[in-house]
Amino acid sequence: MMLRRMQYEFMKNAGGTFLTGLQRYQAFKKRGKRGARPPFGPPLESVERLKEIMTRYYFTGRYADGAVPVAWVTSGFPSEALVALGYHLVYPENHAALCGARRKGGKMCGAAEEFGYPRDICSYVRTDLGSLLSKKTPVGRLPKPDLLCCCTNICQTVLYWYRALAKHLDVPLVIIDTPFIYGEAPTHHLEYVRGQLDQFIEVAERIGGKKLSPEHFVDTVKKAQRASSLWGECLATGKAKPSPWSAIDSFFHIAPVVTIRGSDECVDYYQMLLNELTERARKGVGAIDNERHRLLWDNLPIWFLVRDLALATAERGFQFVCATYSNAWAEAGSQIDPSTPLDSTARTYTSVYLNRDLDNRTRSLIQLARDFDADGAVLHSDRSCKPYSVGQVDVRNRLMEEEGIRAMLLEADHNDERSFSKEQALTRLQAFMEAFDE
Amino acid sequence: MTRNEAISTHRNQRHGKVLACFPMQYPRELLTALNILAVEVWGPPDVTPTHEMARIQAYVCPIVRHSMEFLASKEASQLDGILFPHTCDSLQGLATVLTDFGPWDKPVFHFTHPKGPLDSPRRTFLRKEFQHLATQLEEWTGETLTLEKLRDAIALHNHLDSLRGTLLEPTGQTLGPLQYELLRRGEFQWPQTWLEEIQEALAGVSVDVSKEAKEGGPARLLVSGIVPEPQGIFEALRQAGAIPVADDYAAIGRRICHVENLPDDPFDALMARYEALPPCPTRGASVDRRIGWLLERARSAKAEAVLLHNITFCEPEMFDLPHIRRELAAQGLPVLYMETELGGELSGQLATRLEAFVEMVLDARRKG
Numbered sequence: 001m002m003l004r005r006m007q008y009e010f011m012k013n014a015g016g017t018f019l020t021g022l023q024r025y026q027a028f029k030k031r032g033k034r035g036a037r038p039p040f041g042p043p044l045e046s047v048e049r050l051k052e053i054m055t056r057y058y059f060t061g062r063y064a065d066g067a068v069p070v071a072w073v074t075s076g077f078p079s080e081a082l083v084a085l086g087y088h089l090v091y092p093e094n095h096a097a098l099c100g101a102r103r104k105g106g107k108m109c110g111a112a113e114e115f116g117y118p119r120d121i122c123s124y125v126r127t128d129l130g131s132l133l134s135k136k137t138p139v140g141r142l143p144k145p146d147l148l149c150c151c152t153n154i155c156q157t158v159l160y161w162y163r164a165l166a167k168h169l170d171v172p173l174v175i176i177d178t179p180f181i182y183g184e185a186p187t188h189h190l191e192y193v194r195g196q197l198d199q200f201i202e203v204a205e206r207i208g209g210k211k212l213s214p215e216h217f218v219d220t221v222k223k224a225q226r227a228s229s230l231w232g233e234c235l236a237t238g239k240a241k242p243s244p245w246s247a248i249d250s251f252f253h254i255a256p257v258v259t260i261r262g263s264d265e266c267v268d269y270y271q272m273l274l275n276e277l278t279e280r281a282r283k284g285v286g287a288i289d290n291e292r293h294r295l296l297w298d299n300l301p302i303w304f305l306v307r308d309l310a311l312a313t314a315e316r317g318f319q320f321v322c323a324t325y326s327n328a329w330a331e332a333g334s335q336i337d338p339s340t341p342l343d344s345t346a347r348t349y350t351s352v353y354l355n356r357d358l359d360n361r362t363r364s365l366i367q368l369a370r371d372f373d374a375d376g377a378v379l380h381s382d383r384s385c386k387p388y389s390v391g392q393v394d395v396r397n398r399l400m401e402e403e404g405i406r407a408m409l410l411e412a413d414h415n416d417e418r419s420f421s422k423e424q425a426l427t428r429l430q431a432f433m434e435a436f437d438e
Numbered sequence: 439m440t441r442n443e444a445i446s447t448h449r450n451q452r453h454g455k456v457l458a459c460f461p462m463q464y465p466r467e468l469l470t471a472l473n474i475l476a477v478e479v480w481g482p483p484d485v486t487p488t489h490e491m492a493r494i495q496a497y498v499c500p501i502v503r504h505s506m507e508f509l510a511s512k513e514a515s516q517l518d519g520i521l522f523p524h525t526c527d528s529l530q531g532l533a534t535v536l537t538d539f540g541p542w543d544k545p546v547f548h549f550t551h552p553k554g555p556l557d558s559p560r561r562t563f564l565r566k567e568f569q570h571l572a573t574q575l576e577e578w579t580g581e582t583l584t585l586e587k588l589r590d591a592i593a594l595h596n597h598l599d600s601l602r603g604t605l606l607e608p609t610g611q612t613l614g615p616l617q618y619e620l621l622r623r624g625e626f627q628w629p630q631t632w633l634e635e636i637q638e639a640l641a642g643v644s645v646d647v648s649k650e651a652k653e654g655g656p657a658r659l660l661v662s663g664i665v666p667e668p669q670g671i672f673e674a675l676r677q678a679g680a681i682p683v684a685d686d687y688a689a690i691g692r693r694i695c696h697v698e699n700l701p702d703d704p705f706d707a708l709m710a711r712y713e714a715l716p717p718c719p720t721r722g723a724s725v726d727r728r729i730g731w732l733l734e735r736a737r738s739a740k741a742e743a744v745l746l747h748n749i750t751f752c753e754p755e756m757f758d759l760p761h762i763r764r765e766l767a768a769q770g771l772p773v774l775y776m777e778t779e780l781g782g783e784l785s786g787q788l789a790t791r792l793e794a795f796v797e798m799v800l801d802a803r804r805k806g
Contacts, residue, residue, distance in 0.1 A: 115760050116759055116760025116763055116764070117756065117757070117759070117760055118756045118759065118777075120497075120750070120751055120753070120756060121753060121756050121757065122753070125757075152553055155527050156526055156527045156530075156553070156720075156754070157527065157753060159553055159554075159722050160719055160753065160754055160756075160757035161757070163719070163722065163724060163725055163757065164725065164757050164761075166724065166725075167724070167725040167726065167761055173724075175553055175554035175722060177552055177553040177554055177560070177722070179524070179550040180524060180530050180548075180550070182533070182534065182537075182546075182548055186570060188563065188566040188567070188570065189550070189563075191562075191563075192552070192559055192560075192562070192563035192566075195558070195559030195562065195563075196559045196560075198559075199557065199558070199559055357534040357537075357538055358531075358534040358535055358538040358539065359534070359538035362538070381495055383495070383497040386498060386527045386528050386531060386753070387527040387530065387531060389495060389498075389531075390494060390495070390498060390502075390527075390528060390531025390532065390535060391531055391534060391535045391538075391539070392495075393492070393493045393494070393495070394493060394535060394538075394539040398539075411495075
């Protein structure tokens with residue numbers, strides 16, 4: 001244990017630093033060769049720092065089990081207490097997205113299907129379970145968890161997913177069950193979530209072998225809140241014309257607020273990103289050369305298609321300037337009140353975007369479109385994500401009829417490229433864009 | 439008695455309201471105590487698709503898509519309100535689309551299940567959720583929910599469940615289309631009427647199960663899934679040479695919760711009955727508990743194989759599939775998994791798969 005801990009700390013500091021240094025060198029060499037890249041504007045400098053952070057995060061993870069307590073956590077889980085207790089956190093959704101972006105999602109989904117999981121299950125789940133079963137991952141290795149932590153605020157699928165993980169890994173599972181909010185949440189629903197938080201902390205303390213320090217917890221909550229607020233400010237720079245970055249960029253830059261929120265590193269990163277974006281906006285530097293139309297993106301990214309999507313839209317002067325997916329992480333953070341950390345955590349994590357009724361979500365989406373002056377919207381109808389997708393037909397109609405925003409449904413899947421026809425999707429997108437100039 | 443007749447009888451004779459109830463578990467005792475007729479909506483299978491169904495993507499479960507169509511139809515006008523138990527993401531989506539984007543403009547109620555093992559916070563929540571719903575329904579109907587009324591309703595449903603359990607008992611009658619029709623009639627019948635019909639059916643002839651298996655009778659199956667649709671499934675089973683002897687359909691066997699000694703406090707009694715429910719993934723029961731339950735049901739019914747019959751795109755059931763298949767097979771219980779749509783006929787392809795599976799089971803029996 002001691003030796004493992006020393007190894008973990010060494011890798012976190014020296015090993016991680018060496019690796020990120022190497023990565024920086026490689027990036028420098030690559031940048032030298034790359035030069036200009038029309039139709040896109042100059043790349044964000046912060047990308048290199050983002051890569052460093054995420055490389056270090058996954059690299060350190062390889063040495064985490066046996067050194068520190070490890071928890072596998074859903075993206076919407078109130079993880080601040082785990083951070084304060086010194087857990088190393090793994091986010092299977094983030095890992096699955098990473099596999100998807102590297103176009104390995106289909107292969108891993110296939111491994112899960114070979115085991116017997118049907119193809120109609122969410123492709124994040126199949127990617128993650130496929131990775132677990134085939135012991136293959138682009139990040140080298142994921143540490144084995146001591147605890148599984150699932151919060152149902154993003155979907156019920158995570159409940160089934162983590163039950164399956166508990167079965168495969170024979171590891172305790174904590175479920176924070178957040179009742180869906182229709183209108184306003186009744187008091188007893190929030191009390192219920194609050195009660196589960198108390199219980200969860202007891203379990204996390206017992207497994208982590210340590211008591212939660214209230215001061216440390218509050219400090220972590222403050223940092224998580226600060227990171228979410230900064231993330232919101234970063235996104236808001238997209239209101240500038242031209243937008244200094246795109247919603248597609250934000251799909252990648254969201255990673256730290258998901259995986260390492262509650263840390264100084266996360267806060268520092270978003271401060272750095274904000275500084276850069278503010279400066280770009282001030283100088284009129286856009287993410288694309290010729291921004292003619294501004295689009296809103298709804299639902300999860302199509303991870304294996306993001307580059308093609310960015311290129312196909314940028315070539316015609318279309319820019320995704322905002323996304324409900326990225327925005328969800330900014331909305332939640334601002335509600336946390338460090339003076340009442342547990343009560344506000346219960347409220348915040350219960351009222352995340354996907355856990356609210358469609359009326360609420362549609363108002364939020366329309367507000368986003370107005371704030372960012374979007375004149376078009378692409379709603380990714382994601383066969384792998386029912387809670388995000390059910391209702392989109394009506395949302396599209398409302399956007400078009402009441403807001404005068406051109407909108408289309410783009411049917412795809414967030415991680416399984418096998419369930420998708422690229423040519424067909426891009427042709428539909430082209431036709432949609434052509435209609436703007438008629 | 440048909441669904442429409444049941445509704446009309448309730449209105450004319452009991453002068454009560456009619457509440458459309460979505461799958462799958464909800465405190466029906468509260469409704470009975472408040473003179474509300476529960477009319478369950480499992481699709482229905484026989485709707486004619488229009489633009490209403492197209493509002494929900496084709497990759498969403500057909501129960502939800504059919505329900506969207508049904509609730510926008512004229513037929514739904516005879517319903518006074520809807521109750522949505524929080525069963526899955528797709529039903530949750532339907533609940534919010536219907537009310538936020540129409541066409542439903544009558545009252546809607548929600549019942550939220552605590553997900554996961556019933557520990558202290560969940561027990562507290564569940565009790566409050568029962569009380570919350572009771573208060574809302576009282577306001578809606580204008581009826582007062584006395585403890586006596588609730589106690590009587592709970593006793594009635596507990597008795598009903600006991601009889602339903604007997605009807606599904608392996609040592610009682612084997613399950614055929616007629617038994618299933620009777621069991622499913624409870625989806626719209628007034629509980630007392632349903633109880634009388636079940637009592638009448640139970641007076642029928644019973645079959646000696648152990649004898650039947652020895653004498654080369656049909657293959658004995660444990661059936662599990664969401665809802666036995668299309669209904670031709672039982673005829674197809676019979677033709678293939680099999681009969682269901684135990685049931686874990688979410689619409690049927692998975693909702694039976696008989697408690698021997700009910701607590702005196704009606705809300706404690708509701709809790710006790712809820713706790714007695716068989717494990718279901720939609721309420722977050724562990725995979726091991728589900729497998730244990732299926733094994734126990736299969737053993738006590740002397741089932742020789744298991745049919746897992748899912749409705750297309752029903753995610754909760756899919757997650758348990760590989761584990762159920764492996765662990766039951768390891769215990770000598772072969773498993774056939776099949777997916778169907780709600781309506782129409784059972785496809786020839788599925789019928790052939792059923793036949794091949796049953797043949798394999800019977801062959802294994804012959805080889806001993």
